[in-house]
Amino acid sequence: MATQVTNYQCPACTGPLHYDGASGKLECEYCGSAYDVAEMEKRYAGKEAAAAAQAAAEEAAELGEDQGEYTAGGESWDPEGMKAYSCPSCGAELVCDETTAATSCPYCGNPSILPGQFTRMQKPDYVLPFKLDKKAAEDALRNYYKGKKLLPKAFTAENHIREIKGVYVPFWLYDGEADADVSYAATRVFTTTRGNERITTTEHYQVRRAGTVRFEKIPVDASSKMPDEHMDSIEPFDYSELKPLSTAYLPGYLADKYDEDAEKCAQRADQRAKTTALNEMNRSVGGYATCIPVRENVRLRRGAVKYALMPVWMLSTQWKGQNFLFAMNGQTGKLIGDLPISRGRLLGWFAGVSLPLMAVLYLLLGG
């Protein structure tokens, strides 16, 4: 019987394959064989199509039944937004979010793909494959702690990585143009001294800048599960390495489909485009002592919207009962996340900078 779940198996030993970012190949954990993505895509094209078709058929069947009941195929539609699938390797039940598109079986550990997730909703246009592995993420986190003067001393020793997972996060990529028209009140100031008089001459100007700023692929994460601050902060991604979607890049990682649509997320892209268009106009005004915007008008024209899966390592640690979440760009290695601040160290730095400086200034300027 066809299933909605597929996994990539090693043609040599039938062991599970996972995508290795460093080599850019699908590798077998057991026999060490490595396969090109294109080769495996070709080999698994039929299997994926069958899984997708099965998903479509079951979805159609679900529409005719009440929610909450099991489908004929034994796979379920849970009222709280969970889905259950059968692991094609060991047969165990995989319970996932309804947005999950790639996961691993908690029993046998085999990476599993749910191709139907990308057909029922919009299929991603691109995937940006992982380049950095789990170890790189762990090393990056350790390095991230270094040089943080306000980090509590015990944090590095006592906190433990609770969870680390590589996730293909859904992003919308927006193209567009912003027509900006800004008027400014600007001044130039000249000062001369004549006798015992200081003469200040102020020239007033009416300045106007208008133009178009074109944007390409402004990213906005399309998953409500991912904190926007973390996803924004690991930007930018190198788009030159975007690939057309292939599920062959997903084994070994988690993947979600979007649960925030392009229209909803467009507001954030619009706001960012508007701010940058105004900044571009401001940057073009120079040579004035003061320059105050008196009228700003920005008109946005949205262009193409693409749907892409971006590689992100999510790391969470716990210290003194508090969770700390970090995100690393799986392509560039940029890692971000908020750290705890030692109040004692903060006060120490404040006193350590201010008091000696006061002593030096006291000696220089006199008391």
Added chain:
Amino acid sequence: MKKKSILSLLLALCLVLSLGGAALASGEMAVSYVMDEAGLLPAEEAQALESRAEQIAQNYGCAPYILTVADFRDYEDTYDIFEAGMNLYERWDLGYGTEKNGLLLILSMAERDYALVTYGSVTHRAFTDYGQDYLIDQFLDNFRNDDWAGGFRDYLDTGAWLLEQAKNGVPYDVDTAPKGFNPLIVVIPLVLALVVCLVLTGQMKTANRKTGAGDYIIQNGTDLRVVQDIFTHRTVSRQVIEQNNSGGGGGTTINSRGFSGKSGKF
């Protein structure tokens, strides 16, 4: 004019014959140091001030005088109280020793004018322009509150202290005066420490929403259609540069008659 001369002569006679008149250094005419013509001081207070002034004159060779009058214009034909002070100093032959070292503080009650007149090399060395300002600061607040005795005590005590500084070889002046506390000593380090702490705190908070999209502008993607800079008008403001009257480099400003000093209102 005749009335003024008579008043002046009478006052001079009073000075010479006054009870408290101090015998100045050998051969000096006995002159009172405190001449309270405006009647501001009780007798015992005037006596105490007289004794203190005499003590200062003996110790430092510089005689400090106090003169209070209803209106200085009754004594001298001038509208300048400082000029009146110089005239009276000369006419009454005030000062200690042959060099006539001394200082005279006049209060004229009609329009609440005061003048501080100094004379002689010993006096000029001790009462620099900066020192005169300091001395005036000490007594002026008392006079503004009608605390006459307190103001004169401050005048004599501070005058004695300035003479002591000069006697010790370090006259009170711009370069030698102890400076007031400079608030920059505290403000600059606090601001700098705050900036350092903000930078360090910023390193701990790296998850922030992006507000711009500068990374996603396509190459040569900014086209400016309108670049207008139109001159509209010009405004001119003038400000008088305040001259520093304290002398800046220090020392004592002495006029052509050999006097130094200052005057004003209290």
